[in-house]
Amino acid sequence: MYIGVDCGTQSTKVVVVDVDAGRILGEASRPHILREEANGRREQDPADWLAAFRGAFADAVDSAGINTQAIRAIGVSGQQHGLVALDAVGEPVHPAKLWCDTETANHNAALVEKLGGEEGCLDKLGLVLQTGYTASKLAWLRETHPEAYQRIDSLLLPHDYLNFWLTGERVTEAGDASGTGYFDTHTRRWREDVLAEIAPELDPARVLPQLIESHAPAGRVRPALARELGLAEGVVVSSGGGDNMLGAIGTGNITPGLVTLSLGTSGTVCAYSDTPVIADSAMVANFCSSSGGWLPLICTMNVTSATSRVRELLGLDLTTFNERLTAAPIGAEGVTVLPFFNGERVPALPLATGSFLGLTSVNTTQANLCRAVVESATFGLRYGLELFGDLAKGARQIRLIGGGAKNPSWRQMIADITNTTVICPTVTDAAALGAALQAAWCERYPHASLEDLCGRIVQLDEGSRADPDPECVNAYEQTYARYLQALTDHYY
Ligand SMILES: Nc1ncnc2c1ncn2[C@@H]1O[C@H](COP(=O)(O)OP(=O)(O)O)[C@@H](O)[C@H]1O
Numbered sequence: 001m002y003i004g005v006d007c008g009t010q011s012t013k014v015v016v017v018d019v020d021a022g023r024i025l026g027e028a029s030r031p032h033i034l035r036e037e038a039n040g041r042r043e044q045d046p047a048d049w050l051a052a053f054r055g056a057f058a059d060a061v062d063s064a065g066i067n068t069q070a071i072r073a074i075g076v077s078g079q080q081h082g083l084v085a086l087d088a089v090g091e092p093v094h095p096a097k098l099w100c101d102t103e104t105a106n107h108n109a110a111l112v113e114k115l116g117g118e119e120g121c122l123d124k125l126g127l128v129l130q131t132g133y134t135a136s137k138l139a140w141l142r143e144t145h146p147e148a149y150q151r152i153d154s155l156l157l158p159h160d161y162l163n164f165w166l167t168g169e170r171v172t173e174a175g176d177a178s179g180t181g182y183f184d185t186h187t188r189r190w191r192e193d194v195l196a197e198i199a200p201e202l203d204p205a206r207v208l209p210q211l212i213e214s215h216a217p218a219g220r221v222r223p224a225l226a227r228e229l230g231l232a233e234g235v236v237v238s239s240g241g242g243d244n245m246l247g248a249i250g251t252g253n254i255t256p257g258l259v260t261l262s263l264g265t266s267g268t269v270c271a272y273s274d275t276p277v278i279a280d281s282a283m284v285a286n287f288c289s290s291s292g293g294w295l296p297l298i299c300t301m302n303v304t305s306a307t308s309r310v311r312e313l314l315g316l317d318l319t320t321f322n323e324r325l326t327a328a329p330i331g332a333e334g335v336t337v338l339p340f341f342n343g344e345r346v347p348a349l350p351l352a353t354g355s356f357l358g359l360t361s362v363n364t365t366q367a368n369l370c371r372a373v374v375e376s377a378t379f380g381l382r383y384g385l386e387l388f389g390d391l392a393k394g395a396r397q398i399r400l401i402g403g404g405a406k407n408p409s410w411r412q413m414i415a416d417i418t419n420t421t422v423i424c425p426t427v428t429d430a431a432a433l434g435a436a437l438q439a440a441w442c443e444r445y446p447h448a449s450l451e452d453l454c455g456r457i458v459q460l461d462e463g464s465r466a467d468p469d470p471e472c473v474n475a476y477e478q479t480y481a482r483y484l485q486a487l488t489d490h491y492y
């Protein structure tokens with residue numbers, strides 16, 4: 001029995017997987033609190049993640065009806081980029097600043113310049129620093145909270161922090177480290193010199209976690225915590241990784257030819273590569289995978305964060321919102337949304353704000369507003385997919401995951417807007433599933449391969465398949481052109 005955990009932006013999800021029987025036995029989730037401020041600040045208290053972990057673990061184990069003593073290993077996935085800076089006794093010196101925080105846009109711009117612009121970043125890091133990556137958060141902490149900064153003893157990411165809490169070990173792996181901005185994704189090594197540009201007072205040998213291979217253990221569950229969770233002694237915790245990296249594993253995207261698209265708080269598109277990637281666009285991030293390869297990725301910040309904002313504004317529950325959006329025609333009768341409520345990463349507009357365009361006395365209906373925000377969030381992903389160029393060309397199908405993938409209308413919309421067949425795995429919390437698979441890989445290494453584990457456990461839900469409908473594909477082309485025009489008019 002293996003446990004997969006995904007500490008996402010909105011919640012922590014836990015799955016219980018019986019690898020030998022090829023079955024998912026239980027799933028549960030617990031929500032997180034997100035602190036949002038008008039200046040782009042997005043922070044969470046790491047203690048909240050631990051409380052959510054405890055609750056979701058207990059519920060998942062209950063729903064699976066298993067004896068916790070049968071659990072052999074745990075894998076942890078986490079939202080990427082969040083800065084969890086700990087002091088010498090392992091306490092956060094400041095709340096975690098998240099991937100969706102845009103307060104540090106100016107710090108990021110200054111860092112890119114310091115590193116020699118886009119070319120300098122590519123040369124040193126294998127990717128171009130974006131607002132949202134960890135580096136500018138550290139620069140911000142140094143400038144704005146010097147007393148907290150001076151107490152820093154280690155620099156972790158959200159999943160590293162959960163691994164530290166589970167095992168007491170400060171380690172990480174290439175997938176999540178890719179998104180820090182002080183890691184070279186080509187060589188899969190820390191760039192101590194880049195860290196020194198950002199935080200010259202910190203000793204890299206002290207503050208950077210030790211890098212381990214994706215299949216290697218981060219450690220074993222601490223005895224006191226094992227007793228509390230009812231685990232046997234010495235349960236292994238695998239390296240874990242960023243949620244997109246483990247989402248790729250949980251969709252079987254560990255060889256070239258597939259695209260994984262996630263409709264979580266963020267929207268992401270990624271495709272596995274055996275070699276490091278230099279894309280034509282600086283917005284495509286050449287991240288490492290958490291399975292030994294690379295995972296070029298684009299991320300839009302306003303997906304279910306944007307749809308939820310409009311849903312809440314209209315006072316609708318999720319079911320009613322989904323009904324409303326299907327009641328409007330493609331194109332929402334001329335309503336366009338630029339959903340950049342807290343800036344955007346792709347396109348790179350960290351300081352942008354949201355706009356509703358084309359509203360008239362006739363088309364300003366709940367149905368059109370619901371449809372327009374879902375269409376625009378999807379157009380953002382199409383825009384990103386186009387930046388992928390050859391990386392996604394020839395992709396046989398899109399594997400759709402994340403909370404939004406549960407909506408059949410949205411699945412069809414993705415198929416029509418991308419003109420590609422879409423299918424969901426049976427477990428749409430694919431990052432948690434990927435974490436469980438990585439845990440099994442780690443615990444059985446070298447006697448089991450990740451390919452074999454994915455082949456046995458990752459199943460596709462044929463009922464979720466959506467094929468592009470040529471008429472809708474055409475209709476969306478026109479609406480997409482209108483969206484691009486609005487983008488150009490406002491920002492370029
Ligand atoms: N049936 C559904 N239709 C549309 N959206 C949904 C549905 N179920 C869940 N969601 C959305 O999924 C979001 C959570 O997605 P999730 O992938 O868990 O996010 P994260 O990993 O970022 O925490 C919720 O905000 C909710 O809006």
Ligand SMILES: O=C(CO)[C@@H](O)[C@H](O)COP(=O)(O)O
Binds near residue numbers: 008010079262266268
């Ligand atoms: O910043 C990125 C990817 O670069 C985001 O995709 C985060 O990893 C958050 O993911 P979700 O909570 O939306 O799953």
